[in-house]
Amino acid sequence: MTKKIAVLAGDGIGPEIVAEAVKVLNAFKQDGLAIELEYGLIGGAAYDETGSPLPDETLQMAKEADAILLGAVGGYKWEALDISVRPEKGLLGIRSQLNLFANLRPALLYPQLADASTLKPEVVSGLDLMIVRELTGGIYFGQPRGIRTLDNGEKEGYNTLVYRESEINRIGRVAFDIARKRQSRVCSVDKANVLECTELWRETMTTLSKDYADVELSHMYVDNAAMQLVRAPKQFDVMVTTNMFGDILSDCASMLTGSIGMLPSASLDENGKGMYEPIHGSAPDIAGQNIANPLATILSAAMMLRYTLDQPAFADRIEAAVSKVLDQGLRTADIFSAGMTRVTTAEMGDAVVAAL
Numbered sequence: 644m645t646k647k648i649a650v651l652a653g654d655g656i657g658p659e660i661v662a663e664a665v666k667v668l669n670a671f672k673q674d675g676l677a678i679e680l681e682y683g684l685i686g687g688a689a690y691d692e693t694g695s696p697l698p699d700e701t702l703q704m705a706k707e708a709d710a711i712l713l714g715a716v717g718g719y720k721w722e723a724l725d726i727s728v729r730p731e732k733g734l735l736g737i738r739s740q741l742n743l744f745a746n747l748r749p750a751l752l753y754p755q756l757a758d759a760s761t762l763k764p765e766v767v768s769g770l771d772l773m774i775v776r777e778l779t780g781g782i783y784f785g786q787p788r789g790i791r792t793l794d795n796g797e798k799e800g801y802n803t804l805v806y807r808e809s810e811i812n813r814i815g816r817v818a819f820d821i822a823r824k825r826q827s828r829v830c831s832v833d834k835a836n837v838l839e840c841t842e843l844w845r846e847t848m849t850t851l852s853k854d855y856a857d858v859e860l861s862h863m864y865v866d867n868a869a870m871q872l873v874r875a876p877k878q879f880d881v882m883v884t885t886n887m888f889g890d891i892l893s894d895c896a897s898m899l900t901g902s903i904g905m906l907p908s909a910s911l912d913e914n915g916k917g918m919y920e921p922i923h924g925s926a927p928d929i930a931g932q933n934i935a936n937p938l939a940t941i942l943s944a945a946m947m948l949r950y951t952l953d954q955p956a957f958a959d960r961i962e963a964a965v966s967k968v969l970d971q972g973l974r975t976a977d978i979f980s981a982g983m984t985r986v987t988t989a990e991m992g993d994a995v996v997a998a999l
């Protein structure tokens with residue numbers, strides 16, 4: 644059956660990098676990939692056209708699609724707008740409207756780019772880990788929350804860390820299912836020695852693991868996990884954790900690879916439907932110059948094929964093609980180093996298509 648993909652290019656470099664990912668997806672049509680691409684407006688571009696950063700038409704298209712490919716939103720032009728219509732509202736709106744509770748952030752370092760990391764090449768070369776972060780619960784959403792004034796006049800800020808078993812189970816299942824497609828190892832990160840909420844997290848993960856006898860489950864306290872990520876990141880396959888711990892650990896992990904233009908991400912709902920986007924923003928400082936790195940967006944398309952469209956062979960081909968163009972010495976400006984060949988955004992996309 645033909646799968647529908649909503650393509651939302653957005654602002655800044657969004658249209659340039661998404662165009663390259665679309666080239667790659669379209670190249671697979673001749674090999675039998677049954678997809679239909681539809682295009683919608685989001686962010687500042689949507690605001691300019693319709694007065695809303697997330698027009699109803701776009702939301703409807705996203706709801707009806709099997710998957711969404713997003714570029715990035717935002718830019719100087721819209722910074723003075725009221726917060727309710729800023730480009731970023733479009734992004735938050737689509738995430739919450741589609742209930743995308745599972746955020747998948749791989750940190751994959753191509754050996755060819757090992758010098759781009761601030762860590763020693765031998766520590767990070769070949770790094771391939773996946774952080775599965777719970778995205779719609781935990782302390783970022785728990786009630787009660789606020790800042791109150793005590794009887795003595797002093798102010799007190801408070802938030803609530805809360806997870807129900809059902810929320811833990813559903814993010815846990817995402818992590819275990821992904822591990823099955825990788826090295827079958829899950830490390831659940833918590834602070835069960837101090838926080839009751841994450842004691843329940845640990846218990847629930849342990850119970851859930853009985854449904855996944857083929858996947859090895861380990862547990863780690865978050866402070867140790869932060870240390871281990873920098874000390875020996877290659878020990879991890881899949882890490883699963885709460886919203887706040889995942890927020891912090893995934894940023895740390897992304898920097899192990901040293902290059903923002905290379906990293907894709909996915910946000911999934913309960914049925915595996917997902918929105919796929921590079922982790923970087925709209926880079927208005929280089930927009931329109933044909934110099935942005937399209938590989939994070941192309942690799943986001945690979946994630947879409949693997950996790951929502953269940954087409955791992957096509958995903959493998961994209962990832963292998965990216966590795967091949969790096970072997971050929973092709974580099975956009977952000978990953979350029981001496982002795983390599985500098986290419987434009989479009990040339991990089993063409994090279995990936997040729998290497999498929």
Ligand code: NAD
Pocket residue numbers: 656660714715716717718719731734903904920922923924925926927928929934935936937939977
């Ligand atoms: P950014 O990620 O857009 O850019 C940070 C730096 O990295 C810039 O110097 C940029 O040129 C560079 N960069 C980013 N992507 C690149 C690529 N593919 N190739 C080469 N270089 C790249 O972050 P920022 O500058 O803080 O934010 C710019 C705008 O993007 C803001 O409006 C922000 O709100 C928005 N933003 C959007 C998203 C999103 O759509 N998911 C995420 C983050 C920021």
